[in-house]
Amino acid sequence: MPRAASIVEYTVKPERAEELTGAVRDHLVTAAREIPGYLGFLLFDRGENKRMAVLLFDSPAGVRTAQEVLSPVGEEHTYQLMSSGAIGSLGIVLVDDGVLAG
Incomplete structure (x- = not known):
């Protein structure tokens, strides 16, 4: 099963x-x-008040679970601090150098 990431962008x-x-x-x-x-x-500052979060999981199923579990947490604690809604996507790892042990 390939590793995967939840990628979330917002301002x-x-x-x-x-x-x-x-x-x-x-x-x-x-x-x-x-x-x-x-x-x-990982949370990245992309300049101009833009942020990108990358959450790494050992499979796409972990990303789907994360989206279900973390959406209500984000709604309660972070959404009101944003100036734009969060846009999320799932990415499948194509190249893995083996440094991230899991």
């Missing part, structure tokens, strides 16, 4: 950027760690 309200980063760390990362197949969480 943050500039005055809420630090608060949103803390909410992601405290609520979403904590919840993601409990999902079977979880391998890691």
